[in-house]
Amino acid sequence: MQAKQSTEIGRLLSACQEDMYFDYDKRIFRYPDYAPYLLIEKYYQETRHFPLTRLRLLQLIDQDAKKKSDYTRTLLVYLKNNGHIMDTAQELFFHRNSILKRIKQISDLLQLDLGDYNTRAELLFHFKILDCARALGKSEALMGLIH
Numbered sequence: 001m002q003a004k005q006s007t008e009i010g011r012l013l014s015a016c017q018e019d020m021y022f023d024y025d026k027r028i029f030r031y032p033d034y035a036p037y038l039l040i041e042k043y044y045q046e047t048r049h050f051p052l053t054r055l056r057l058l059q060l061i062d063q064d065a066k067k068k069s070d071y072t073r074t075l076l077v078y079l080k081n082n083g084h085i086m087d088t089a090q091e092l093f094f095h096r097n098s099i100l101k102r103i104k105q106i107s108d109l110l111q112l113d114l115g116d117y118n119t120r121a122e123l124l125f126h127f128k129i130l131d132c133a134r135a136l137g138k139s140e141a142l143m144g145l146i147h
Helices: 002-015 031-047 055-067 071-080 085-092 096-110 117-135 139-146
Strands: none
Touching: 002 031, 002 117, 031 117, 055 071, 055 096, 055 117, 055 139, 071 085, 071 096, 071 117, 085 096, 117 139
8 A cells, every 4th residue: 555655646746747846756656755745645635735834935935936046946955965064065066155154044034943953854844845736736826825
């Protein structure tokens, strides 16, 4: 049953034509990798909304789209690198001081302490929620929450 569920959600995510925050071009869909998406999808089916609690993240994404500031990408790379500044700087081809400045600006915009592991884990989960919403064709409904 777990294999079937993870295959179904994996195929849904990998077939999405929109830009996604994570890479879903895998041939094997392992349950531990896709369990969060199954929970998100089940929550959406039961409540008709996504478990998104950080609306400021949506505002950051919206601001990026309008101003081409690319803070969302910086944040995601920082989160994927578990808060390591040097790894983030190397991946984005920025100087570490530039990344420190950007992370401070993002932290101020989100009004969150990005140095806290739980905050980073929560934001990473929120990016999975956004990908799941895109795969289900519901991203407009999410962005409508900030307008």
